[in-house]
Amino acid sequence: MYGVLADKLVQDARRTANLETLPLYPTDLVRAVVRETQDQYQRALAYHDSTDGLSSQDRVAMCALFVAQLCVRRNKRCLLAHENLRASRLDQAVWAEQELSAETMSNLSAPEQVYLREYTELVSDYKGEWTEVDLTGSLDPPKEIYVEVRVLQDAGEVQTEYGVFNLTKDSQFFVRQADVQRLIQQGFVQLI
Structure with missing residues (x-):
């Protein structure tokens, strides 16, 4: 039945979207879908060639x-x-x-590893030109300058422009949002 393998690939994508790490690349499944697509393409070409001399009455070949x-x-x-x-x-x-963990890197296909390496180089080159601006921050302007955050995991001392604070688990701080934006993205702290 055509399309079953592609459905499995979509199900794998849905499952992958909810996981923290990327699972093993389904090489065999991808190859099977590509092979099926090539077979269908050849079949479509054969049908196309067979419909050249037919009248419009032969709808079976057209379908x-x-x-x-x-x-x-x-x-x-x-x-x-x-x-x-x-x-x-x-x-x-x-x-x-x-x-990325060693397990995640081993789950990537060879083209994905090349893509990851080259994309990382591209992003680091782009960020290198704009050292004063944090390009990874939120695009939405902050509503408040100072926010209250709760520490989710120990991270040690953090040096900011206005002082030092120690990130110990379950502690809370009232700090500038710009100082903790990176820590929020990394999952060390959360907004309260």
Whole structure:
């Protein structure tokens, strides 16, 4: 049945969206979807060639051509949606400056590892030009300059422009939002 493998790929993408780390890249499944898409494309070409000399009365061949083309398009969309989700997860990790674990790196395919390395270099080059501006911060202007935060995990001392504060678990601080924005993104503190 055509489209079953692409459905499995979409289900894998949905499952991946809810996980903290990227699971193992489904190489066999992706290859099977690509192979099925190529077979359908060849079948569509064969139907197209067979409909050249037919009258408009032969609708069976025309329907077969239409279904084959729809299968090819659907498989492509499912494959691209899966790849886009994995790439966007890698993009988020790069912009949040998260260090990917060895397990996550081993779960990436070879092209994903190349993409991650080159995208990291590109982002670091871009950030290097704008050292005074935090490009990873929120685009929304803050409503308040000072915010109250609760520390979620120990992180040691943090030096700010207005002093030093020690991040011990379950402690609360009233600090400038700009000073803790990076800590919020990294998950050390949360807004109250």
